[in-house]
Amino acid sequence: MPKRVDHAERRTQIAEALVRVAGRRGLHAVGMRDVAAEAGVSLRLVQYYFETKEKLLLYGLQHLAVRFGERVTARARSAGTAPGPRATVESLLLTSLPTDEESRAFHLVYTSYAVLSVTEPALAAQPFLQQPGAAEDVLTDLLSQAAAAGLTTPDLDPRLEASSLLALSAGLGTSILVGHRTPDSALTVLHHHLDRIFAGPERD
Amino acid sequence: MPKRVDHAERRTQIAEALVRVAGRRGLHAVGMRDVAAEAGVSLRLVQYYFETKEKLLLYGLQHLAVRFGERVTARARSAGTAPGPRATVESLLLTSLPTDEESRAFHLVYTSYAVLSVTEPALAAQPFLQQPGAAEDVLTDLLSQAAAAGLTTPDLDPRLEASSLLALSAGLGTSILVGHRTPDSALTVLHHHLDRIFAGPERD
DNA sequence: AACATCATGGTACGGTCGTATCACGAAAAC
DNA sequence: GTTTTCGTGATACGACCGTACCATGATGTT
Known part of the structure; x- marks a missing residue:
């Protein structure tokens, strides 16, 4: 198997980028491209780790709840x-x-x-x-x-x-x-x- | 001057359509076409009475506040x-x-x-x-x-x-x-x- | 060394959205 | 009766968005 990256860590990184940009410009205004840019990765990667936007949002909320706890x-x-x-x-x-x-x-x-x-x-x-x-x-x-x-x-x-x-x-x-x-x-x-x-x- | 329609009344009608559809599907999901359809008018009319979407939203909120009072x-x-x-x-x-x-x-x-x-x-x-x-x-x-x-x-x-x-x-x-x-x-x-x-x- | 597979980049596609444009009927003004 | 202006319709345009597709290093495995 090749490079093997820690998926959980990467997902967390992207989810936190989502939360940051949502906190700045409002959740309604966040697109996948914004999240990618904020996380410093390409749009493709956001798609790669979260296939769809809905899953990204869901994970973002979950992550937010955990952090709150x-x-x-x-x-x-x-x-x-x-x-x-x-x-x-x-x-x-x-x-x-x-x-x-x-x-x-x-x-x-x-x-x-x-x-x-x-x-x-x-x-x-x-x-x-x-x-x-x-x-x-x-x-x-x-x-x-x-x-x-x-x-x-x-x-x-x-x-x-x-x-x-x-x-x-x-x-x-x-x-x-x-x-x-x-x-x-x-x-x-x-x-x-x-x-x-x-x-x-x-x-x- | 031709037909002369009551603008205030028409604007109210459209604004209430906006509130209805926003209450049903969420404000984030409301488009001008939805408002037009809900109000039973053409998209052009919504543009005619409220030039821009922002003005429509503003008026909608104002109307909501008044109705609440x-x-x-x-x-x-x-x-x-x-x-x-x-x-x-x-x-x-x-x-x-x-x-x-x-x-x-x-x-x-x-x-x-x-x-x-x-x-x-x-x-x-x-x-x-x-x-x-x-x-x-x-x-x-x-x-x-x-x-x-x-x-x-x-x-x-x-x-x-x-x-x-x-x-x-x-x-x-x-x-x-x-x-x-x-x-x-x-x-x-x-x-x-x-x-x-x-x-x-x-x-x- | 050859190969399979993970990770990543670039980019194109279909749809929708807000807005702008063109056109036309109808009625008031002269 | 002509003209001007208001109201209304249909449609087109450009942008953006989520998603899909294709390509290519990089890295383990055999």
Whole structure:
């Protein structure tokens, strides 16, 4: 067998090029030629590693979801050793906010995918768009633990609060994205909401 | 002068066709030929009343914003005579949720526009995308009045709560849109949040 | 050394999209 | 009644996009 290149690595390289150019010019405006140019390869290679554009998009979204998961856990770890429930919750939510340029691009592309999935069944059927469901489970667990430890407002409904927090973060995120709100003001809103949930003296 | 047709009416007709097809197949998939076919006119006519596609999109978004405003006020009026602040707030927020098919299409198209505006400065510069800002002002006023009347939790920050409510509704809206949540569960979350704000015995 | 196979480049094809052009009927103005 | 202008249709053009096709180094295998 000849040259043998690492396909997974190459696909990742191209997928990240896709995400970059989509974050810059919008997902609707990315063509295979743009992705090829951004990745520094020829159009033919993009075709070679992803036969069709749809597969490229699908892989791009999948890659984005994975990277997002890594971001969350990385941020959660760097939050310090044995962080309190509130700090954990906060770091989880803050990670999904488009604060720096990278997370901005991330949020934009992910939202674009979500909007596309409404009218394209092939996208909606993909599992990674259901990641919010998983996040809700994790959040619900965290809130349950906090409630059991007496750190929260009494009579707290963990799942309901988790839904509320996620929807709020998502809304704040898109607000920042479209320029209706600054990251700081979003942080204020989020902190205020968390203050209502966590009654204890814990602070980030 | 010859036949003299009502331009405004014709433009509205075409713009609504645009919104319909965009709600069905996604804004990214809408071409001028689709709009023409949906409106029952020739491609040339779409060009005639809107010279360029960009102007058509702009007018479509504007029309959408206007219709949305009408929806809000209509819903607010039909909420009953002299509705309490909470009922007014609730009706305002519920109107922006994609519950029925029409509001679903509305929400989808509006979100598509918002996502587009991130990467297309021409769209971001348009004033109608700042309607959320106006909504926040209205909400802030309503909450201030309610607070002054003693209907709310003490020490309420009206502007902060208005921001929070709008972001929450937006997040819930997109959740419904992409199929992550049912309208009912969104209602539950919203009601719960409102319960935290409005302390009085008032109920919808 | 000959060969099979992977990786890559270049390029052409069919389709679609936004836009421009040409043409014509109809009605108001003179 | 002629002329001018508005409304409308049909169609053509140039660009771009996704995909397919053909060619050719490079590199293992036999």
